[in-house]
Each structure stands twice: as C-alpha cells, then as structure tokens.
Amino acid sequence: MRRWILPIVLLLLTAALVLAHGNRLEQLPKNRVEVLTEAPAAVEALCAGTDALPAPVWEEGRWVWESPDLFTAQRLETALTNGGVEAVVLDYSWAEDVLRQSGQLWMAVSAFCVLGFLILGGQNQARLEARRLRQAGKHQYLREYLYDSSVLLLGKLIVGVFLGIVAVVLVRRLLAAPVYLPCSLLPQGSLFQPAHYQQWAAETFPTGAMSPSGLQLLAMLKVSYLFAALETLCIVLLTAAVWHGVKRSSPGKSDIS
Amino acid sequence: MKGVIGKLAWAFCLLLLISAFFCWKLEDLRTPQVLCVDTKPGVVDGSGYAVVLPLECVQWADSGASVYAVEETSSYFSPLVARQIPVTVQAQDSANAAVSGIYGDFQIVRFSSRPMSGDMISVQLWKGAGA
Numbered sequence: 001m002r003r004w005i006l007p008i009v010l011l012l013l014t015a016a017l018v019l020a021h022g023n024r025l026e027q028l029p030k031n032r033v034e035v036l037t038e039a040p041a042a043v044e045a046l047c048a049g050t051d052a053l054p055a056p057v058w059e060e061g062r063w064v065w066e067s068p069d070l071f072t073a074q075r076l077e078t079a080l081t082n083g084g085v086e087a088v089v090l091d092y093s094w095a096e097d098v099l100r101q102s103g104q105l106w107m108a109v110s111a112f113c114v115l116g117f118l119i120l121g122g123q124n125q126a127r128l129e130a131r132r133l134r135q136a137g138k139h140q141y142l143r144e145y146l147y148d149s150s151v152l153l154l155g156k157l158i159v160g161v162f163l164g165i166v167a168v169v170l171v172r173r174l175l176a177a178p179v180y181l182p183c184s185l186l187p188q189g190s191l192f193q194p195a196h197y198q199q200w201a202a203e204t205f206p207t208g209a210m211s212p213s214g215l216q217l218l219a220m221l222k223v224s225y226l227f228a229a230l231e232t233l234c235i236v237l238l239t240a241a242v243w244h245g246v247k248r249s250s251p252g253k254s255d256i257s
Numbered sequence: 258m259k260g261v262i263g264k265l266a267w268a269f270c271l272l273l274l275i276s277a278f279f280c281w282k283l284e285d286l287r288t289p290q291v292l293c294v295d296t297k298p299g300v301v302d303g304s305g306y307a308v309v310l311p312l313e314c315v316q317w318a319d320s321g322a323s324v325y326a327v328e329e330t331s332s333y334f335s336p337l338v339a340r341q342i343p344v345t346v347q348a349q350d351s352a353n354a355a356v357s358g359i360y361g362d363f364q365i366v367r368f369s370s371r372p373m374s375g376d377m378i379s380v381q382l383w384k385g386a387g388a
Contacts, residue, residue, distance in 0.1 A: 070292075070370055070383060070385055071292050074313075075368070078312075082312065082352060083351075123267070179286055183290075183370040184371070186286060186287055188372060188374075191283070
C-alpha cells in the first residue's frame with residue numbers, strides 16, 4: 001500500500017494544477033492587432049479606404065483591431081506601406097489559441113504517457129508469457145499448457161485487444177490535434193536559432209511600447225506555460241511512479257511456476 | 258548483453274517514432290497558410306490589362322518579378338503547392354500591378370502566414386473569414 005502513496009500524491013497535485021490552470025484561463029485576453037504610429041489620423045483614413053479591414057478602436061495611444069484574422073496584420077502593413085505611413089504593427093491574433101493550448105497540453109502529455117505505459121506493459125506481458133511457456137515446456141506439451149492456461153491467456157488477449165483500441169484512438173487523437181504557435185515564431189531554417197527567438201520576442205513584445213493588454217498577454221503566457229511545464233513534470237513523474245508500483249506488484253521470475 | 262541490446266533497440270524505435278511525430282507536427286506548423294486571389298483583367302493607370310493583381314502578390318528579387326500560383330497535386334503529403342511563376346510587370350499603381358506571363362486561370366497567393374521562398378512550396382489554403 002505504501003508504494004501507492006507517491007502516485008496518489010502526484011495524481012492529486014496534477015489535478016490541482018490542472019484545475020488552477022483552467023481557472024486562470026477562464027478569462028483570456030482577446031485577440032487583437034495594434035498599430036503604433038505618429039500619424040493616427042492618416043492610419044484611420046487609410047484603413048477606412050481599405051476593404052476587409054473593420055473599423056479600429058483608439059485605445060491607450062494606439063489603434064486597435066479586435067477579433068482580427070490571420071492576415072489582418074499583413075493587410076494593415078500593406079495598406080500602411082502603400083500609403084507611405086510609418087507605423088509599428090503588433091500582431092496578437094494568435095493570443096487566445098496559444099493560451100488555450102497551454103491548458104490542453106497535459107492531455108497530450110498524458111496520452112503519450114498512457115501510450116508508453118501500454119507499449120511497455122504489452123512488452124512485459126509478452127515477455128512474461130514467453131517465459132511461462134518456456135518453463136512449462138520443460139515438463140508438459142504445448143497443447144496441455146494451452147489447455148491449462150486458456151482462461152488466463154484469453155483474458156489477457158481480450159484486455160490486450162481493448163487496450164490496443166485505446167492506443168489506436170489515442171494515436172488518432174494525437175495526430176489530429178492542432179498545434180497553435182504564432183506564425184512568425186518558428187524560424188525558416190534550423191529550429192535552433194536563439195537569435196531568431198530573441199528577435200521575435202523583441203518585435204512582438206517591444207519594451208516600453210506595449211499596451212496593458214499586451215503586458216497582460218505576456219504575463220499570462222509566462223504563467224500558463226509554467227503551469228503546463230509543471231503539469232508535464234507531474235504527469236511524467238506520476239507515470240514513472242505508477243510503472244514502478246506495477247512492476248513491484250507483478251510476479252517476478254521466481255514466482256513463475 | 259542480448260537483453261541490453263534489445264532494450265536499446267526498443268528505446269531507439271520509440272524515440273524514432275516520437276521524433277517522427279514531432280517532425281510531422283513541426284512541418285505542418287511551418288507549412289504556410291495562404292490567402293489567394295483569382296487572376297482577372299483590370300485597369301491600371303487608365304489602361305486595360307489581361308491580368309491585374311494586388312501589388313502584394315508580386316515578389317521582387319534580383320532575377321525579376323514573380324508570383325506564386327497555387328496548384329493541386331496528386332501527392333498525399335502535399336496536396337496543394339504554390340509554384341513560382343516569373344512575370345513581367347507591365348504597369349502598376351499604388352495598389353495593383355498589371356502582369357504578363359500568367360497563362361490560364363490561377364489562384365495567386367496574396368498573403369501567406371510564413372515567408373515563401375523556392376520554386377515550389379507546399380501550402381494550405383486559409384479557410385478563415387473573408388477568405
């Protein structure tokens with residue numbers, strides 16, 4: 001019983017983290033595109049003449065487009081460039097999806113852990129049965145062994161088929177699950193370009209030029225992904241603890257007769 | 258020894274599978290989503306032209322101007338590709354450009370979620386509002 005204390009504590013901790021994380025994500029900052037410019041009237045006039053751009057809102061010394069789509073920032077940049085207006089466009093059209101995703105990462109991590117558990121468990125069971133068969137082969141015929149162990153083997157086969165279906169469903173869900181990242185976050189070539197990520201952060205969250213919403217988004221991103229990292233750590237530790245507990249309670253080589 | 262090799266082989270295969278999954282997801286994330294316009298005749302600077310496109314469709318490089326035309330393929334992994342077509346800009350104003358070198362009806366990439374480079378690139382059509 002004592003070996004299950006750690007898994008139970010980890011399970012409770014994970015559940016508490018997931019609940020607290022979910023509570024934090026109840027009020028997400030809205031997707032928005034902000035334009036900082038020295039010539040707000042010119043920007044307003046340009047945007048009024050551009051199709052597919054809704055009317056902006058003046059907020060905290062900048063024009064703000066709420067509920068933008070994937071290309072609102074590009075449309076704006078094009079209109080501003082064509083109109084010869086200098087402005088900085090801050091694109092937060094990804095905010096809600098990326099934040100909401102942080103609250104769902106634990107499900108993907110759990111699915112990976114369950115799959116790992118199923119693969120290792122299946123491998124162990126196959127090895128155990130092979131060992132049993134080898135042991136039995138020393139003093140009885142295969143047919144006799146199969147007759148004696150038919151109920152056990154059939155039970156394991158049924159459970160194996162059920163768990164196989166669970167594994168297929170999990171893999172399909174993992175393959176179909178969308179991943180959200182800001183479009184410009186990933187570099188073109190190698191992923192290991194710290195300079196690119198620093199530049200992206202500096203352009204997306206420029207120091208001293210951020211709105212209260214931008215600051216709130218940055219703070220929420222940090223906290224949400226910290227929660228996600230802690231949840232991931234707890235789930236991995238929980239899987240390892242459960243695996244350790246199961247292995248200790250399963251029959252060893254000496255128990256096989 | 259045999260057991261250790263078996264375990265290592267298992268771990269390697271699992272790692273390979275997980276890496277393949279993440280590579281596939283990353284490749285999906287790095288596939289540009291594109292917003293396209295149809296080729297159509299129009300007027301630029303008072304003259305009529307067979308193909309007039311928004312200015313942002315035209316990419317400028319040392320080798321000249323080009324556009325990306327979206328085509329369907331029979332590939333399972335890249336059902337949609339954008340092919341670079343060299344064009345000649347005949348006239349342009351502050352919003353549109355008249356181009357020659359495009360023969361037939363094509364969907365031309367106007368905006369893409371990621372920078373596009375190369376002769377042919379796998380893309381996804383953006384299905385959002387106003388697309």
